[in-house]
Amino acid sequence: MEREQGQPRLLTGWGRTSPSAATVVTPREPGDVxxxxxxAGPRGVLARGLGRSYGDPAQNSGGVVIDMTTMDRIHSIxxxxxxxxxxxxxxxxxxxxxxxxxxxxxxxxPGTRQVTVGGAIGSDIHGKAHHVEGSFGNHVLSLDLxxxxxxxxxxxxxxxxxxxxxxxxxxxxLTGVVLGATLHVNRVETAYFLVDxxxxxxxAELMARQAVHDEDYVExxxxxxxxxxxxxxGRGVLxxxxxxxVADLSGKHADPLKFDAPHxxxxxxxxxxxxxxxVTARAFSEVWxxxxxxxxxxxxxxxxxxxxxxxxxxxxxxxxPRGFLQYQFVVPFGAEDAVREAVHLIAxxxxxxxxxxxxxxxxxxxxxxxxxxxxWTLCVDFPVRxxxxxxxxxxxxxxxxxxxxxxxxxxxxxxxxxLQRMYPRIDEWRKIRAATDPTGIFSSDLSRRLAL
Amino acid sequence: MIDAVGNPQSLLLxxxxxxxxxxxxxxxxxxxxxxxxxxxxxxxRLDAAAQRLRAGGSxxxxxxxxxxxxxxxxxxxxxxxxxxxxxxxxxxxGVLGDQEAAWTDMATAVEQVEVNYVGAVTVGxxxxxxxxxxxxxxxxxxxxxxGERARRSNFVYGSTKAGLDAFYTGLTEALRPDGVTVTxxxxxxxxxxxxxxxxxxxxxxxxxxxxxxxxxxxxxxxEQAWAPGPMRWVMSVLRHLPRPVFRKLxx
Numbered sequence: 001m002e003r004e005q006g007q008p009r010l011l012t013g014w015g016r017t018s019p020s021a022a023t024v025v026t027p028r029e030p031g032d033v034x035x036x037x038x039x040a041g042p043r044g045v046l047a048r049g050l051g052r053s054y055g056d057p058a059q060n061s062g063g064v065v066i067d068m069t070t071m072d073r074i075h076s077i078x079x080x081x082x083x084x085x086x087x088x089x090x091x092x093x094x095x096x097x098x099x100x101x102x103x104x105x106x107x108x109x110p111g112t113r114q115v116t117v118g119g120a121i122g123s124d125i126h127g128k129a130h131h132v133e134g135s136f137g138n139h140v141l142s143l144d145l146x147x148x149x150x151x152x153x154x155x156x157x158x159x160x161x162x163x164x165x166x167x168x169x170x171x172x173x174l175t176g177v178v179l180g181a182t183l184h185v186n187r188v189e190t191a192y193f194l195v196d197x198x199x200x201x202x203x204a205e206l207m208a209r210q211a212v213h214d215e216d217y218v219e220x221x222x223x224x225x226x227x228x229x230x231x232x233x234g235r236g237v238l239x240x241x242x243x244x245x246v247a248d249l250s251g252k253h254a255d256p257l258k259f260d261a262p263h264x265x266x267x268x269x270x271x272x273x274x275x276x277x278x279v280t281a282r283a284f285s286e287v288w289x290x291x292x293x294x295x296x297x298x299x300x301x302x303x304x305x306x307x308x309x310x311x312x313x314x315x316x317x318x319x320x321p322r323g324f325l326q327y328q329f330v331v332p333f334g335a336e337d338a339v340r341e342a343v344h345l346i347a348x349x350x351x352x353x354x355x356x357x358x359x360x361x362x363x364x365x366x367x368x369x370x371x372x373x374x375x376w377t378l379c380v381d382f383p384v385r386x387x388x389x390x391x392x393x394x395x396x397x398x399x400x401x402x403x404x405x406x407x408x409x410x411x412x413x414x415x416x417x418x419l420q421r422m423y424p425r426i427d428e429w430r431k432i433r434a435a436t437d438p439t440g441i442f443s444s445d446l447s448r449r450l451a452l
Numbered sequence: 453m454i455d456a457v458g459n460p461q462s463l464l465l466x467x468x469x470x471x472x473x474x475x476x477x478x479x480x481x482x483x484x485x486x487x488x489x490x491x492x493x494x495x496x497r498l499d500a501a502a503q504r505l506r507a508g509g510s511x512x513x514x515x516x517x518x519x520x521x522x523x524x525x526x527x528x529x530x531x532x533x534x535x536x537x538x539x540x541x542x543x544x545x546g547v548l549g550d551q552e553a554a555w556t557d558m559a560t561a562v563e564q565v566e567v568n569y570v571g572a573v574t575v576g577x578x579x580x581x582x583x584x585x586x587x588x589x590x591x592x593x594x595x596x597x598x599g600e601r602a603r604r605s606n607f608v609y610g611s612t613k614a615g616l617d618a619f620y621t622g623l624t625e626a627l628r629p630d631g632v633t634v635t636x637x638x639x640x641x642x643x644x645x646x647x648x649x650x651x652x653x654x655x656x657x658x659x660x661x662x663x664x665x666x667x668x669x670x671x672x673x674x675e676q677a678w679a680p681g682p683m684r685w686v687m688s689v690l691r692h693l694p695r696p697v698f699r700k701l702x703x
Contacts, residue, residue: 008587010631017456020588021631043587055456061537061631062587322672325456386671389457389483412456415484445588448537449453449461 011065014316015054016323017384017412020061020445024048026070033146033177036066037441044443047177049116050091053123054326054381055412056445057172063443066177068118074098075180083141085182088118093310096302097259105188105243107133111357112310113261118178123409124170124370128219128306131362135372137169138365143181148437152179157366167432170370172408174442174452175433190256193219193241193305194248196296199289203234203343206358207336207376210238214360218242219305221359223292225285226346226380227278234343236358237292244299252299260301266313273320276383281352288354309355319383325412327392328379330361330372331404338402339376342395346380349391353380368425368432371407379410389413408446416451426452453539454590458671459484460539464532466517466575467545468492469501471644472594475663476542477505485509489532491517492545519545519571520563529578537586540670541579543572543593543620546612548646554608561608568612573619580627588631590670593620595638597678600687603703624675635669637662638687639679653703655680 008021027033036045043063050069051058059065068089075085079102086095093113096106108120109127119125121143126135133139142156145168153176155165168175196217200206206222214220217240224236246256253260309315316324331338339358346353357379364373382388396418399406405422406414420426430452446452454460460480465473468490477488488510492498502512513535517528532538546568553560572593583589598606599613617636624634639662641653657679665679678684690698 008630010629015456018454018588019631020453021629022587043585056453060587061453062585323456384457389459392457413459445453449455 011048011051011059012323013053013055013058013412014051015325015412016316016319016321017325018056018059018445020056020059022060022063022065024065024067026067028070030144030146030152030179033066033179034150034152036064037146037148037177038150040064040441044441045177046442046444047088047118047122047173049089049119050114052112052115052119054410056449057123057409058119059445060443061445068116068177071179077102077104079104082185082187083182084185085180086117087180088116088121088178090117091115092117092120099185100191100257100259103187103189103257104185107139107184107186108136109306111307113307114310117181117183118173121169121178121181122171122173124365124367124372125409126361126372128221128359130372131214131220131360132218134362134365135370137166137367137370139184140169141182141184143168144179145175146177146179148176148439148441163432164436166365166367167369167429167436169365169367170408171367171429171433172369172446172452173444174447175436176442188243189246190244190249190253191258191260191302192244192249192253192256193300194244195239195241195298195300195305197292197294197298198238199292199294200238201232201235203236203340206234206236206238207339210358210360214240221357223288224343224356224358225289226343226356227281227285227352227354229347233347234340235289237289239292239305241300241305249299261303261307261310262301263303263310264312267315267317269314269317271318271320273322273383273385275318275320276352276354278350278352281354284354322384324381324383325388325392326379326381326410327395328377328407328410329395329399329404330375330377330407331399331402332373332375335402335404336376338398338404339378341398342378345391345394345398349387351382351385351388351391353382356380368429369408369423371405371409373405375404411446411450414450416449419450453537453588454670460486460590460670462487462489462537462539464489464491464538464541466491466541466543467519468514468517469497470542470544470594471659472639472642472662472666473542473544474501474504475659476666477510478508479660479663479667480540481505481508481510485511487511487536489513489515489538491515491528491532493518519567519575522570522574525571525574526578529575529582533582533586538589540590540592541583542666543575543591545571546594546646548606548609551606551608564608565612568609569615572616576619576623580623583627583632584630586632590633590635590673591620591623591627592635592637592666592670595620595636597638597640597683597687600638601691601698604699621676633670633673633675635666635674636676637666637669637679638677638683639665640683642679655683655686
């Protein structure tokens, strides 16, 4: 392993805001991770995966960052039991490719496959299947955690160290370094989806449509328009799907379990600031809305249905050099007004967001810092420009008043006080963290910024 | 940490009574109150500055600092960073004084050079070391258009700012790999205590206007800025004027 060698590296999150420098080390085996922890300086250490968090959770300015993507072996796949054991640095993309020929499927997939198992646990990620499958942590049967004392602990959801297990799920890498995990996976007949699309002309109609029959589908999410004002404000396209069976494909696809996820070349880093403005965002929203009329029972592949963004690598470059931020919140059922108010605030703000997702979460899990709770989650993304701070602060107030919260994997600008109020169990998490890492060896720019 | 939309959580003002520096702290605080350390000579003026920022909701502490005693600068910087990261550091101290005395009286010349140039460099060295360890942060140095082309009326001041400007411009490159953005800001004439009673030059600015330029530069990680912005093109022309022409200008 190379340590303390060469220049520090500048790291950012996927949103390309707030760069900071850290010494990046690349471990080959668990012993390398332990050595990095044991030789931690005053700025501590932090594991990093594929850097898809939008803000600063995978940065550790002035300290050591362990690039876990070099630990990327899949150790075993148990088809009978429906489990897979893999290193933390394995991407969900790789995992899907390896699982599909066995007829196995990851129950929780976020909007991109380019995240690692370790990151998926640390952020307790969710996907379109949350209302049925819950979040990633619900499917972790055990995990190996390299702790601050230099020991490796195997944690299970109901074992003697269950507290530490659930503090690690959604714990943003601040309880230790996840080395690997055993995950529960689902069985599928094909790699395709049978998709029902509903085009709805207003936010009220969209939410009404989404509120019924969601449980009949394993995957469900809506795209909505937050740029077009007037009576069509919040119009959108609800797509819901179940895994297609071999019978559904009716012989059109020779290999039903083929990893069918076409992609384009990488986006070049040539976009000036201001590419995404009111004009382009309106045009984009119009096209996005029109291209998806109501149709039921359509077979779609992985890219079409699950991961439209993975079609082009480095799509974050479109937002220009100042970067962008994602704002994702959840408010409980019954607080539908908060969603409406947020959409109105955004549409009236002059800030534009093209890729907006509205989804209903199912039950949450036991992790104190896990984001999903039953309710509506809305995700928007804005290119950073003047005045965005004020809009986000206003949205924070709406979310707080509704008893909602922000997603740490996307957070990049709120205050420590606001976050503390959004996560009422944060002190319980802090106690577990203090017990396992009393001197705060594991730290990140996120943990410094929000005084986690 | 400076967040995604450019809000810092802490600010160190070297030259704790600088009107531009205090306006910068106030401008940041309007978006988000922050922790401010005012480093300067203890006294009524420093206390008043602290009161002014506290009224805006910021948490303020004071740190004794004398630009003319370089031997203490490492210790001052260490103390400033003792309670946590410093997201923004503003090098905002300087003297203008009697510019005729400055080139005719040795003691006055030495004072100007020691404060404006030597002091700026020594705190710069101490800050660079500390900021490299931190791995992030913004360091802003207040230069002056007077350093861009020497004028008969203030060339000693101009020479100190030219030195400061070159040092911090180079430091910008040196600290880039460490995640630290160094910004050199070059205001034109600013209405402050320093310029009280002087005839205002064209494109003159208030401290608040300069503060807006500084804050925007920090938020967008700009490495150099002029206040006002168009001063950049004015100075670009002035720098290239032949001496016989420049000499006759009323600047």
